[in-house]
Amino acid sequence: MAESKNKDEAVKATAIKEESKKIDESVKAVSETSEAKEDKEATKTDAKKEKESGIEPQEVAIYKQVKNITFSVLGPTMIKDIASAKIVTPELYDKEGYPVDGGLMDIRLGVIDPGLRCKTCGSKLKECIGHFGYIELARPIIHVKFVSVIVALLKASCRDCGRILIPKNKIEKYKEMLDSLDKEKGVEEKRVKIRGIIASLKTVAKCPHCNAKQKKISLEKPTTFIEEDKRISPIEIRARLEKIPDDDVQLFGIVAPKVRPEWMVLTLLPIPPVTMRPSITLESGERSEDDLTHKLGDIVRINQRLFENINAGAPEIIVEDLWDLLQYHITTYFDNAIAQLPPARHRSGQPLKTLTERIKSKEGRIRHNLAGKRTNFCARTVISPDPMLELNEVGVPNVIAMKLTVPERVNSWNINYLKKFVERGPKKHPGANYIIRPDGKKKKITDETKEASLEEIQPGYTVERHLMDGDIAIFNRQPSLHRMSMMCHRVKVLPGKTLRLNPAVCHPYNADFDGDEMNLHIPQTEEARVEAEILMEVQTQLISLRYGLSIIGCVQDALSGNYLLTKGMSMSRNEAIDLLAAIGVEDFSRLPRKEIVDGKEIFSVLIPEDFSFVGKTKTNEEVVIKNGKLIEGFMDRSNLGEGSGLLLRNIHQKYKKDFTIQLLGKIFRLGIEVLLRRGFTCAVSDTDLPEIARIKVQETLDNAKNDVNNLINDFKEGKMEALPGRDIEETVEVRILEILNKARNDTGEVIANFADKNSHTMIMAQSGARGNLLNLAQMAACVGQQAMRGKRIEKGFEGRTLSAYKKFDLGPDARGFISNRFKTGLTPTEFFFGAMTGRDSLMDTALRTPKSGYLYRRLANAMQDLNVGYDGTVRDSSHKIIQFEYGEDRMDVSKSEKGAINVKRIISMVI
Amino acid sequence: MKTKFKVDKHILIPKHSKLSDSQKEKLLEKYNISMNELPRILKTDAAISSLEPKPNDIIKIARKSPTAGEAFFYRVVVDV
Numbered sequence: 001m002a003e004s005k006n007k008d009e010a011v012k013a014t015a016i017k018e019e020s021k022k023i024d025e026s027v028k029a030v031s032e033t034s035e036a037k038e039d040k041e042a043t044k045t046d047a048k049k050e051k052e053s054g055i056e057p058q059e060v061a062i063y064k065q066v067k068n069i070t071f072s073v074l075g076p077t078m079i080k081d082i083a084s085a086k087i088v089t090p091e092l093y094d095k096e097g098y099p100v101d102g103g104l105m106d107i108r109l110g111v112i113d114p115g116l117r118c119k120t121c122g123s124k125l126k127e128c129i130g131h132f133g134y135i136e137l138a139r140p141i142i143h144v145k146f147v148s149v150i151v152a153l154l155k156a157s158c159r160d161c162g163r164i165l166i167p168k169n170k171i172e173k174y175k176e177m178l179d180s181l182d183k184e185k186g187v188e189e190k191r192v193k194i195r196g197i198i199a200s201l202k203t204v205a206k207c208p209h210c211n212a213k214q215k216k217i218s219l220e221k222p223t224t225f226i227e228e229d230k231r232i233s234p235i236e237i238r239a240r241l242e243k244i245p246d247d248d249v250q251l252f253g254i255v256a257p258k259v260r261p262e263w264m265v266l267t268l269l270p271i272p273p274v275t276m277r278p279s280i281t282l283e284s285g286e287r288s289e290d291d292l293t294h295k296l297g298d299i300v301r302i303n304q305r306l307f308e309n310i311n312a313g314a315p316e317i318i319v320e321d322l323w324d325l326l327q328y329h330i331t332t333y334f335d336n337a338i339a340q341l342p343p344a345r346h347r348s349g350q351p352l353k354t355l356t357e358r359i360k361s362k363e364g365r366i367r368h369n370l371a372g373k374r375t376n377f378c379a380r381t382v383i384s385p386d387p388m389l390e391l392n393e394v395g396v397p398n399v400i401a402m403k404l405t406v407p408e409r410v411n412s413w414n415i416n417y418l419k420k421f422v423e424r425g426p427k428k429h430p431g432a433n434y435i436i437r438p439d440g441k442k443k444k445i446t447d448e449t450k451e452a453s454l455e456e457i458q459p460g461y462t463v464e465r466h467l468m469d470g471d472i473a474i475f476n477r478q479p480s481l482h483r484m485s486m487m488c489h490r491v492k493v494l495p496g497k498t499l500r501l502n503p504a505v506c507h508p509y510n511a512d513f514d515g516d517e518m519n520l521h522i523p524q525t526e527e528a529r530v531e532a533e534i535l536m537e538v539q540t541q542l543i544s545l546r547y548g549l550s551i552i553g554c555v556q557d558a559l560s561g562n563y564l565l566t567k568g569m570s571m572s573r574n575e576a577i578d579l580l581a582a583i584g585v586e587d588f589s590r591l592p593r594k595e596i597v598d599g600k601e602i603f604s605v606l607i608p609e610d611f612s613f614v615g616k617t618k619t620n621e622e623v624v625i626k627n628g629k630l631i632e633g634f635m636d637r638s639n640l641g642e643g644s645g646l647l648l649r650n651i652h653q654k655y656k657k658d659f660t661i662q663l664l665g666k667i668f669r670l671g672i673e674v675l676l677r678r679g680f681t682c683a684v685s686d687t688d689l690p691e692i693a694r695i696k697v698q699e700t701l702d703n704a705k706n707d708v709n710n711l712i713n714d715f716k717e718g719k720m721e722a723l724p725g726r727d728i729e730e731t732v733e734v735r736i737l738e739i740l741n742k743a744r745n746d747t748g749e750v751i752a753n754f755a756d757k758n759s760h761t762m763i764m765a766q767s768g769a770r771g772n773l774l775n776l777a778q779m780a781a782c783v784g785q786q787a788m789r790g791k792r793i794e795k796g797f798e799g800r801t802l803s804a805y806k807k808f809d810l811g812p813d814a815r816g817f818i819s820n821r822f823k824t825g826l827t828p829t830e831f832f833f834g835a836m837t838g839r840d841s842l843m844d845t846a847l848r849t850p851k852s853g854y855l856y857r858r859l860a861n862a863m864q865d866l867n868v869g870y871d872g873t874v875r876d877s878s879h880k881i882i883q884f885e886y887g888e889d890r891m892d893v894s895k896s897e898k899g900a901i902n903v904k905r906i907i908s909m910v911i
Numbered sequence: 912m913k914t915k916f917k918v919d920k921h922i923l924i925p926k927h928s929k930l931s932d933s934q935k936e937k938l939l940e941k942y943n944i945s946m947n948e949l950p951r952i953l954k955t956d957a958a959i960s961s962l963e964p965k966p967n968d969i970i971k972i973a974r975k976s977p978t979a980g981e982a983f984f985y986r987v988v989v990d991v
Contacts (some may be wrong), residue, residue: 871942880947880948880949880950881942881944887979888978889976889978889982
């Protein structure tokens with residue numbers, strides 16, 4: 001029976017409705033389906049019937065389409081309609097602790113105590129969502145949040161006849177204007193216009209409809225209205241608002257009769273359901289009520305007193321005092337942070353958190369609860385590097401591993417396995433923290449309950465066991481700008497207190513170890529784990545979808561190590577085997593059988609036998625790999641580095657992700673292992689120069705200084721000719737800068753020629769691990785010109801940079817040229833110039849980071865729901881075309897090599 | 912009256928042209944769309960003033976593209 005009726009309702013519900021009445025019906029239909037499900041008998045028979053007619057009962061779905069949403073003001077009739085109880089007494093509970101009928105905790109407003117049933121809907125705790133109630137106010141009360149609207153309405157309408165203060169013949173014209181504005185430019189523009197109209201009506205002295213004289217109305221904040229030194233009571237205000245006809249109300253931007261202005265003066269106050277202001281039971285058994293309940297209690301109490309006083313015919317002053325008090329309470333009930341009112345406080349003195357405070361600001365409902373979601377089963381600590389981990393592993397401290405759990409369902413096959421976890425309990429590492437009974441009850445495992453739990457456990461139970469090696473976790477570092485900012489790793493439980501990751505995966509996370517913290521999430525369902533593994537694991541993210549190259553590569557020591565190894569290192573075969581064994585290679589058959597093997601041969605062991613590759617090094621030398629052997633060239637950043645070179649890209653193309661990540665891990669460790677055995681360090685002696693070099697550097701600098709001085713002399717004598725588009729002063733500047741920059745570059749070249757190629761600083765620069773020639777030149781030869789905004793330093797004192805120089809000195813030293821090197825040290829003035837540019841660039845980066853971050857965020861938000869269709873078009877969520885061909889060339893960059901498709905390579909591979 | 916400056920002849924304005932009815936049909940079929948799913952262009956847009964556009968015309972824009980050399984975009988003319 002219920003089912004067939006339900007079907008009817010469902011059909012009705014499919015049709016789109018606007019009126020609330022009909023929506024009510026469909027809501028009823030929904031609740032009826034759930035009832036029907038509970039009633040097993042009914043569903044069974046109904047299911048038979050349904051099957052006969054060929055319809056599965058589960059398929060009955062109710063679709064509703066929201067056509068529009070209207071925001072309006074609750075009127076008294078509506079308040080009464082939605083209310084299921086009238087509140088008359090400030091008492092909460094009777095002597096037995098049972099909620100009082102007609103009190104603020106009335107069980108018709110919903111239940112918050114376990115065991116009780118809601119009197120309105122009959123459901124239990126957590127099922128009943130709560131119901132509104134209302135109180136009847138003894139006197140009308142102004143709603144603070146509508147004060148500004150009330151002011152506008154009073155000022156722009158006649159105090160006598162209630163019409164808007166616009167002459168009859170013009171009203172139509174204004175209406176038309178507002179309508180067209182609404183259509184063409186939107187509501188915002190319309191609101192601005194309305195504000196303008198209302199402001200212009202303030203000065204109207206006589207009503208154009210009934211000729212009544214208008215008086216000046218002012219607002220005494222927050223809720224008192226004054227008309228020519230006389231207070232207007234809320235009763236009077238309400239009466240005036242009532243008088244404004246529906247037609248005129250439109251001109252204020254209010255849609256009558258859906259909203260009537262007099263509703264902004266309250267006669268009834270809705271009481272929110274108890275479920276949104278639950279009381280908490282303290283440990284002492286005492287009840288502590290919610291702030292809102294306290295406030296509502298005050299309101300109800302004062303309201304009762306006001307009623308009694310009015311009925312007893314108390315003097316007007318007493319009534320008015322109580323009235324004002326009620327106004328205060330209701331005002332603070334809505335908003336407890338109004339400037340002119342002292343905030344209502346607890347007995348302890350801390351201000352109450354009422355309706356507005358609940359919604360507003362960072363800790364409010366919207367930003368804290370709705371926009372800010374939080375999860376369980378996650379961890380966060382400082383990160384540190386561990387190159388001995390695989391790239392797709394994450395080191396988890398054992399303290400964390402014993403807090404985070406993975407639920408495992410008990411069945412007859414794993415029961416003994418899982419019992420061992422329970423046996424070890426919560427304090428020994430691979431143990432368990434909870435068991436969950438089939439009915440969903442969670443039981444904590446302690447030393448006392450361990451035995452009982454062990455007895456109790458049987459198929460159907462779930463054990464929440466500790467995190468173990470090989471479990472799946474999602475690792476994340478904010479800001480999560482990328483999809484690579486959240487990747488799936490395998491857990492490796494380790495001693496220590498930091499989360500550990502392979503330094504090679506720092507790049508996609510943009511992490512370093514100067515105190516960075518990262519988050520770890522443990523997926524709790526089988527589906528989530530599979531999804532994380534397939535879609536998010538590190539190896540699936542190898543190729544950047546931004547430029548089609550590997551974003552994970554070797555860094556730092558791993559680069560230097562491989563560079564040294566492949567660029568002419570050799571060792572005995574035994575040493576080589578030792579080295580390879582240390583990085584996890586077990587098959588040495590590919591290592592040539594001879595006494596001494598060279599580095600290239602060792603490196604080649606890692607590369608698959610059928611792999612061939614031709615590429616370039618950083619210095620444009622050829623790298624040839626033929627049939628898995630490195631024949632020519634050496635490894636450096638342009639082949640092994642992150643986001644560069646095609647070596648990794650091609651290996652990925654041919655051998656797929658899992659092999660690539662394995663190989664990358666091995667190459668990485670090989671580099672480090674080489675350095676470990678060889679020794680690697682930076683020394684001050686790396687910046688030592690042979691005598692000739694020092695002389696050459698000095699010469700270059702002296703020459704440059706001479707040239708500059710000559711140039712300045714020419715300028716002072718007026719012999720200078722201006723460059724096109726510049727005046728003479730600018731010309732000198734440009735030419736001086738030219739000479740000095742050239743001088744610095746020349747010294748750099750001297751360094752490049754004379755510096756010891758085998759010094760470790762040079763090795764780092766050449767392999768691309770860290771630093772460059774310029775850094776070395778600054779240490780060994782000359783720091784060079786300090787520039788701010790592309791110019792030599794010129795500000796400071798009048799006509800000079802520092803008081804150490806003469807005015808208008810244009811010489812190199814006086815304008816920030818540092819001819820010393822870092823090794824010997826700088827003169828005080830040089831140091832000061834260096835500090836100036838240092839500070840400038842520091843400020844620049846500090847200011848630019850948040851700016852570009854916000855820029856990116858806006859871009860990402862604007863484009864977040866665009867997608868590429870199967871036909872190659874880029875469309876938005878309503879299938880409108882944004883771009884006819886994705887990227888205009890339809891290229892999937894993640895399947896390309898650096899944004900291009902290498903046709904030659906493909907052909908050579910095919911042939 | 913001197914010759915007026917013509918925006919559509921400017922070097923930075925990509926070439927706009929009007930689609931014929933058959934081309935229009937072909938386009939809509941190719942992308943399996945109705946006119947509503949196309950991006951729009953104002954009837955009064957200076958770049959198409961010489962094409963005498965009417966609402967529901969489709970304008971083809973040939974833009975230079977750093978990735979594809981030349982890329983075509985289509986926009987439907989709308990009134991105001």
